[in-house]
Amino acid sequence: MEKRIYHLSLPLRKQNSIAPGYWLLSLKSAQIASVATPGQFVMLKIGKSFDPLLPRPMSIHSIIKEDNHRLGFTILYKVVGKGTRLLAEKRSGESLAIVGPLGTGFNLNHIASGYEPIVVGGGIGIAPLLFLAHELVEKGQTPTVFLGANSQEELLALDEFESLRLTPKVSTEDGSKGVKGMVTDLLASYLDDSKGSQGEIFACGPAPMLKKVASLAKSYGLKSQLSLEQRMACGLGACLGCVVKIRNKNSGHSYQRVCTEGPVFNGEDIIW
Amino acid sequence: MEKRIYHLSLPLRKQNSIAPGYWLLSLKSAQIASVATPGQFVMLKIGKSFDPLLPRPMSIHSIIKEDNHRLGFTILYKVVGKGTRLLAEKRSGESLAIVGPLGTGFNLNHIASGYEPIVVGGGIGIAPLLFLAHELVEKGQTPTVFLGANSQEELLALDEFESLRLTPKVSTEDGSKGVKGMVTDLLASYLDDSKGSQGEIFACGPAPMLKKVASLAKSYGLKSQLSLEQRMACGLGACLGCVVKIRNKNSGHSYQRVCTEGPVFNGEDIIW
Amino acid sequence: MVARASPSLSVELNGLKLKNPIIAASGTFGYGLEYAPLGDLGKLGGMVTKGLSMWEEKGNPPPRICETPAGMLNSIGLENIGMENFISQKLPQLIQYDTAIIVNIWGREIDDYIKAAERLDGVNGVAALEVNISCPNIKKGGITFGTDPSVTFELVQAVRGKTSLPLLVKLTPNVTDITLIARSAEDAGANALSLINTLLGMEIDVSTRRPSLANITGGLSGPAIRPVALRMVYQTAKKVNIPIVGVGGISSVADVIKFMLAGASAVQIGTANFFDPTICWRLVNELEEYLRNENISDVNQLVGALREE
């Protein structure tokens, strides 16, 4: 199949703060929405200024549908620096230059019945996981969902998962909701209880969390698909700026591009 | 007297488009308003971005007063490039970093009765002239005002002059209001009719207009004070970037700073 | 008024014909195919491949890039798939597009360059070579080839002897006098000069107290360096008699025109591809529009047409 990638100037449809420092942004683009798959992302250029210069990668959080037509998509983001701060100042009607959909998302081709998807999100890492959960549910799966955050406030999109009839198991570091602690602790005790699961783990979150997920998956003999982050310039595979170290089939390692071979990699292949 | 210059972050009080591409901006600052004199300007940094990098010089258009207290000032500007385009996007409540008041404005110390101030503005050059007209009226003068623009639409602040009980003589290049032609033609025929006037010309506008005003003033033996423009970096006299060529008392020339010795210079001193 | 004829956009770089002066720069356009989903490569004047070596090169560890004011730093470490993989896997797809495919080559010794030139000489579909002399010369203790006029001469002459393809030599700006290097390359037989490559820079992450790049230093590119690139093109155009390809921070049609006025016969678009991935196509259209509006019948009339009196 030929890759379809669009470079569009999209008017911002809606932007709301859903928690302090977290924003949900809606963009209308049937083109991007209809070819996007879970785990893919877009590059988003904030304003015409040369400062900041580079576009920012943002996962596709959910697809906006009407009568089963894919009309657009949402982005869920956290304000962490200059670019996201400027993005949060944008209002309805202003335009953003978007390139997408990009990257290789989660691989769901091998999903069959009797198989248990386990979805694990930490912090803003839940961004691509709602789209994933939707797709899994559409495929007739009922993923087990683990979500962790610093505090109840930062447990994002919980109701969205619930409206998919999923019941995320949650943890917060300050104990303000769910179990106090790390989401990987939750995951560990779950895996411990359900030994011999036929599951596969899908995870996104901060690097230390993903590293822990990879090692848990390995101990319990499960496969894992982890969505990684790296600084990006082009998002298209051209600049070779966004690489991570990946174990080769035979031996040694190679650098692979988060924007092209990733952002989703098999947990066992990643060299941390 | 010690110079008072302020560096303030001022919330934008109000900003309206008063004609296509022309904006009127109100800022609250009793400090700047109370020491500013006509012909002075402020440096205005638009946003925190490094692109555009430098602040933009803008004349003080009028003083906002309440019960005779000076509370703030307005800026009248034309969108010509990157900076002014961004400025026009700013809305009430957003802050602008302002340095001012700056420069040597119009010299009104020698104004006495029996003296006729002639005020000439071309295009956006009327910006500093409303403040000047106010001050002249307060000093008991009734300046003769000439205003020129491309078209009726771009004849700005006419009603403001009229509310000072002045009746500007106007010209437009397309003839849509007043006499068709250049404001300097109007001025020339006026000077021709009123030979022997005791007047002094105060003018601001594009360089070719000012040059013409200077030569008219010379032919009719009048003094002129012209407000010049030059690209600026500091506005404080430090960078030496904004110079114009000025005739020396004795002979030869020197470079003088538009931001410090100017922006208002005697017409006869300017080397064009 | 009669309808104006379409202005002519084609340029000739001393043996290399381009349908228009807009070329995608090395390392910023991959092997071209990465951008194929976004536009018809056949509309571009040309494209330069990522720098190729005779071997597969892994490149530097990440982080490899970071943003700076109006620019970016990169230390990719010249990662590339190697000459043979390029010829067998990429070139067959690329030659389907009617655009000038310029292969950027580099090495650690002069011999690496010679081998690359020899290998590419007869290959169908290669329009020209661009010799990147901004690499450290391991035989000369790591000094960059392109910072020394005599090493530049030696290198370019050696490559010149091995290929009948047009030879663009790409100069580094990290030198005291770029015109000296330019003249060495000209004397050694370069058909044209590409300038500039990146400025050597560095960034530090205060929160970790570490360099932002794993390689510590990297190459600065983007709008930030445009004034330096424009100056070097201007200075060099006064000193050489071969065409110059301007590169460095170009991100608008006005920038393209500036470089041509300063003496460039064509331009390359680098970092701008990252923040505006369809820019090359837009520039072709906007340049034509500009010429039409200004009633200029041939784009070559812009070259060196700066008013200086």
Next chain:
Amino acid sequence: MVARASPSLSVELNGLKLKNPIIAASGTFGYGLEYAPLGDLGKLGGMVTKGLSMWEEKGNPPPRICETPAGMLNSIGLENIGMENFISQKLPQLIQYDTAIIVNIWGREIDDYIKAAERLDGVNGVAALEVNISCPNIKKGGITFGTDPSVTFELVQAVRGKTSLPLLVKLTPNVTDITLIARSAEDAGANALSLINTLLGMEIDVSTRRPSLANITGGLSGPAIRPVALRMVYQTAKKVNIPIVGVGGISSVADVIKFMLAGASAVQIGTANFFDPTICWRLVNELEEYLRNENISDVNQLVGALREE
């Protein structure tokens, strides 16, 4: 926890004591007095005057400046009021402020520098000289003093012989290897090095087809050049044993810290004064705040503290 003592901000540049490492850079702070309405000059570590010559210098015709992406070009042409006017008209006012007054000097021949150094040697209130070697040497056919190691040595040695004041030598970045020039200056007796001066650049106004500056080329400064300045400070700090004053694009306390981590003992703020005229004062406060928050008792602990392993 006990209340933390105020961190120590003072630094010593091999004979020049500063109350803090924040210095206003030459040519961007006038003769200091221009900024006096905006803050107490006595709070700053130091200030460098506009470059002074033994004569009054008119400078270049306008336009002298233009904006570029995250930077600006200037070709002021070293306009200054001349040494005698400075000493009689500016210095008496300046010395009322308790800050290090550093006089930047330049000339067209080595003799001009010698005269300037001699004239300033005994003058009350001058804390140090900063020798700007980025000027064309008319005796050597217009080549910039500071692009040649031996000319640099000769110039600095000559000045060194004429003054007991601490000598800062300000280097130009427009060279292949700044560490060679740095070592020449060190060998010739410089107390410290200021780097960098501006990068040579150019801009063109497409609508008029003319250079944006009357002088055609000019010096690029501002955030755009910061990565180049930081790299040069880092490289030079590894090669010399005298203190370095970092300058180039610094516009935040994070930038100050970056330069110190890379090896600078103090910094100068240039172009940032234009777009943020109270920045020098704010940086002094923010630097103190940073040290307090990080529990660092002495600012000198930052110098060269980059983690590289």
